[in-house]
Amino acid sequence: MIRVELRKLLLRPRIWASVALLCLLPAIVAVFLATADFPPPPGQGGAFLSAVVNDGALYPAAALALVLPLFLPIAVAVVAGDSVAGEASGGTLRYLLVRPVGRTRLLAAKLVALAVYVTAAIALVVVTSLVLGVLLFGTGAAVTPGGQPAGAISLSGSPLSSSGLAWRLLGAIGYIVLSMLGFAAITVLLSTMTDSALGAALGGLAVLITSSVLETLDAAAPVKPYLPTHYWLSWIDFFRDPVFWRNIDHGLLLQAGYIVVFFGAAWANFTTKDITS
Amino acid sequence: MIVTHALTKRFGRTLAVDAVDLHVGAGDRYGLLGPNGSGKTTLVRMMLGLVYATSGDIEILGRPVPKRIADVLPDVGALMEGPGAYAHLSGRRNLALLDAAGPRGDRRTRRRRIDEALDRVGLATVDQRPVKTYSLGMRQRLGLAGALLRRPRLLILDEPTNGLDPQGIKEIRELLIELNEDGTTVFLSSHLLAEIEQLCTRAGIVDRGRLVIEDELTALRAATGRVLVATPDAAHAAAVLDGQLESRDGDRLVIWHDDPAALNARLVEAGVRVRSIHAERRTLEQVVLDATGPGSDRFGEPE
Numbered sequence: 001m002i003r004v005e006l007r008k009l010l011l012r013p014r015i016w017a018s019v020a021l022l023c024l025l026p027a028i029v030a031v032f033l034a035t036a037d038f039p040p041p042p043g044q045g046g047a048f049l050s051a052v053v054n055d056g057a058l059y060p061a062a063a064l065a066l067v068l069p070l071f072l073p074i075a076v077a078v079v080a081g082d083s084v085a086g087e088a089s090g091g092t093l094r095y096l097l098v099r100p101v102g103r104t105r106l107l108a109a110k111l112v113a114l115a116v117y118v119t120a121a122i123a124l125v126v127v128t129s130l131v132l133g134v135l136l137f138g139t140g141a142a143v144t145p146g147g148q149p150a151g152a153i154s155l156s157g158s159p160l161s162s163s164g165l166a167w168r169l170l171g172a173i174g175y176i177v178l179s180m181l182g183f184a185a186i187t188v189l190l191s192t193m194t195d196s197a198l199g200a201a202l203g204g205l206a207v208l209i210t211s212s213v214l215e216t217l218d219a220a221a222p223v224k225p226y227l228p229t230h231y232w233l234s235w236i237d238f239f240r241d242p243v244f245w246r247n248i249d250h251g252l253l254l255q256a257g258y259i260v261v262f263f264g265a266a267w268a269n270f271t272t273k274d275i276t277s
Numbered sequence: 278m279i280v281t282h283a284l285t286k287r288f289g290r291t292l293a294v295d296a297v298d299l300h301v302g303a304g305d306r307y308g309l310l311g312p313n314g315s316g317k318t319t320l321v322r323m324m325l326g327l328v329y330a331t332s333g334d335i336e337i338l339g340r341p342v343p344k345r346i347a348d349v350l351p352d353v354g355a356l357m358e359g360p361g362a363y364a365h366l367s368g369r370r371n372l373a374l375l376d377a378a379g380p381r382g383d384r385r386t387r388r389r390r391i392d393e394a395l396d397r398v399g400l401a402t403v404d405q406r407p408v409k410t411y412s413l414g415m416r417q418r419l420g421l422a423g424a425l426l427r428r429p430r431l432l433i434l435d436e437p438t439n440g441l442d443p444q445g446i447k448e449i450r451e452l453l454i455e456l457n458e459d460g461t462t463v464f465l466s467s468h469l470l471a472e473i474e475q476l477c478t479r480a481g482i483v484d485r486g487r488l489v490i491e492d493e494l495t496a497l498r499a500a501t502g503r504v505l506v507a508t509p510d511a512a513h514a515a516a517v518l519d520g521q522l523e524s525r526d527g528d529r530l531v532i533w534h535d536d537p538a539a540l541n542a543r544l545v546e547a548g549v550r551v552r553s554i555h556a557e558r559r560t561l562e563q564v565v566l567d568a569t570g571p572g573s574d575r576f577g578e579p580e
Contacts (some may be wrong), residue, residue, distance in 0.1 A: 004374055011366060011370070090363065090364070091359060091360065091362070092361040093361070094325075094355075095355075095360075095361045095423065096375070097327060098325045098350055098355045098357075099327070100350035100351065100380070104348060127318065274288075274328040275322070276328065
């Protein structure tokens with residue numbers, strides 16, 4: 001069933017369009033940066049943007065910082081919102097269920113496919129931005145002639161070896177995937193409650209926006225540590241030296257909580273509801 | 278094959294299905310007839326485990342539903358209220374995905390089974406066009422092909438001829454009869470009298486959630502005890518049959534009599550020339566109209 005779900009994703013033009021758009025945004029920014037010939041002052045613009053001009057190998061991290069706040073969640077919301085509601089409105093849900101595919105099995109396959117989609121989308125963003133970054137900005141060695149070993153500089157100022165950069169990047173990807181799945185869980189729950197894929201996706205985005213708004217509000221301080229987006233940006237801590245684990249740990253725990261609670265609720269709703277679509 | 282006992286479903290304050298006792302035997306071609314909104318679809322969905330009953334029991338292929346639905350459904354082919362397909366994919370691709378999704382979808386035989394099913398429903402020459410370019414009739418045929426992919430023992434079809442033209446309806450009817458003669462039990466719901474009358478051996482009639490009649494079609498269409506006679510000697514015949522004559526319209530007579538053969542012999546003996554004679558049968562339409570009220574998608578009608 002997981003294979004079937006993955007094949008369905010692969011056969012959807014919409015999925016490819018969303019991944020292409022995700023890769024396009026960092027590409028556009030990279031081209032502008034490369035042609036402008038001057039780095040953004042540190043502390044302004046997206047994270048890492050001032051550093052990448054010196055080392056293109058760091059550009060994937062900058063690309064993730066660009067797509068994470070809005071683009072990636074939108075893509076995730078569209079796919080997650082479509083998961084059950086899309087089948088319901090297309091009339092295929094009832095045929096899948098009488099095929100028969102158990103409801104729990106169907107939902108589980110949807111979740112796995114969703115996780116694969118998020119991982120693959122992020123991986124593609126990383127790969128395309130790595131290629132682009134190296135092509136446009138070189139690998140650091142080029143801009144520091146004099147034999148200094150090639151390598152990125154961590155946010156803390158110390159140099160990173162390329163293997164160090166690789167595992168930090170993998171850690172960051174894993175962290176982002178989990179963050180997205182926490183958000184996807186909310187949208188999947190909405191998707192089991194309605195027959196409108198669009199409604200579910202917009203509902204998920206409404207949650208996202210609410211969370212972002214509260215995040216900027218001092219009066220909301222007591223609930224902030226529990227907002228789904230609160231630790232989203234903590235993957236940046238993978239690029240500190242040494243890695244700053246505290247927020248990463250909190251973030252992982254929080255997202256795991258969201259995943260368990262909302263997927264649990266989605267499962268409870270989906271396995272007991274009448275399919276009238 | 279299908280037995281329900283006191284099956285009831287309530288949606289909020291609406292009683293959709295009310296204490297239905299249904300019996301479909303092996304080898305039947307069973308037609309569930311009822312006006313729109315009478316609960317046919319809800320009944321079908323409860324049999325397939327999509328909608329959970331409020332109370333009552335369902336048994337399909339000898340197993341309780343929805344408790345052992347996973348054992349039942351592999352032997353059931355279903356078409357529910359129109360086909361469902363991924364519109365951006367071709368018909369073949371849709372069938373392949375559906376087949377791969379569940380049990381008994383053997384990959385090695387998949388291609389052959391898909392070809393056979395498409396051939397049976399008259400889509401043998403269908404090409405790689407996406408389903409969104411199909412006509413409603415083609416989609417309906419595709420849905421039926423999906424139901425036939427794994428040679429089910431029981432077919433449950435909700436309004437199977439929706440969207441088909443008269444030629445298509447005839448083809449589907451012949452296909453269903455052929456499948457039935459090969460041993461498949463066919464259960465279908467419809468609001469079309471003619472469809473049930475031409476196809477089914479057994480019928481149940483639902484009205485406002487209740488099963489009002491269930492019987493063999495031949496019993497439902499039993500003789501009324503009247504014989505229709507046409508004769509050029511109408512006045513003479515009327516005189517001979519005085520007392521048994523119910524009505525006369527020109528050269529056509531309606532006569533109370535159980536046996537057309539005996540009646541014919543008596544008329545000929547009396548010198549009446551008989552042009553035609555046959556026993557009157559109730560039409561299914563009369564049965565239905567007697568058994569049901571107005572369609573429940575009409576509002577404001579007096580009960």
